[in-house]
Amino acid sequence: MPTTDLIVFFRIGERLTLTLVVLVVSTIVMIGFWRTVQRVNLTEGGKLGVAGSFAFSTPVFVLLTIVGYAYVSLSAPISVSTGAERPQTELAGTSASSFVGASPAATIPAPPVDLGYSSALAERKIRSLNCMARGRELTARQQDDLALIKLDLMIPVWAADWGDPDRFRAWASGIDPAAPNARAEIVFEGVHPTC
Structure with a gap:
């Protein structure tokens, strides 16, 4: 049936x-x-x-x-x-009673990215991670994971004055012992004032 x-x-x-x-x-x-x-x-x-x-x-x-x-x-x-009888998309100007569903993503403009806010949020999360790790004995695996998590937070909001991200990644991963950019290191090692 x-x-x-x-x-x-x-x-x-x-x-x-x-x-x-x-x-x-x-x-x-x-x-x-x-x-x-x-x-x-x-x-x-x-x-x-x-x-x-x-x-x-x-x-x-x-x-x-x-x-x-x-x-x-x-x-x-x-x-x-049946669904085959309906058109795939409809104009936004049609009446509300004749349209039920979502419009294609291409027609909806993405909100502008606030890089300052995203950067401040990433820095706050890094400071929180550093505070949680402070005073604890972490295994080598946990230290590597913590460094990777902090890098994952920093890379999308990388500032121009932080230097080369690949060189910093090599330093944070323990591959290159050369000192990184001082500003990036401050963000990477930062903690909350109350920590």
Whole structure:
């Protein structure tokens, strides 16, 4: 059985269930209406009249409930469409009700990168890492990993006055013992003042 048929059968079952719920609720409301507003008295000599206007009698109330439900139910007929029928993208100027989904990434301009903010954030993270590592005995593997993590934070925001990043990487990895650029070393070894 194709998926479309399953969806249609599910929608039909959903409508029938909703119809049953509406009928049960309207029956409960009708009985409550009879017991409170109309006060039906079926004893000998009892009154069957309506206490109030005829416009609020039970049959009118139930009829309006069922007509309202039928209008809501039938105003949106069951329809199923496959994804192949829809276009891949739609214009942004179409109405909101006709477009559901995401537009291609190429049409959304990327926000400008604030290099100063990114650099300050990377420096703060490096200082935090150095504070956490301070006073602890790290294994050689942990020291290498810490250096690589700090390098990964520094490289995307590398400042021009920090010198050659490859030479600094060689120093930080322990490959080249030559002293690196002083400014880059300050960032690499920096700690928080409260640390």
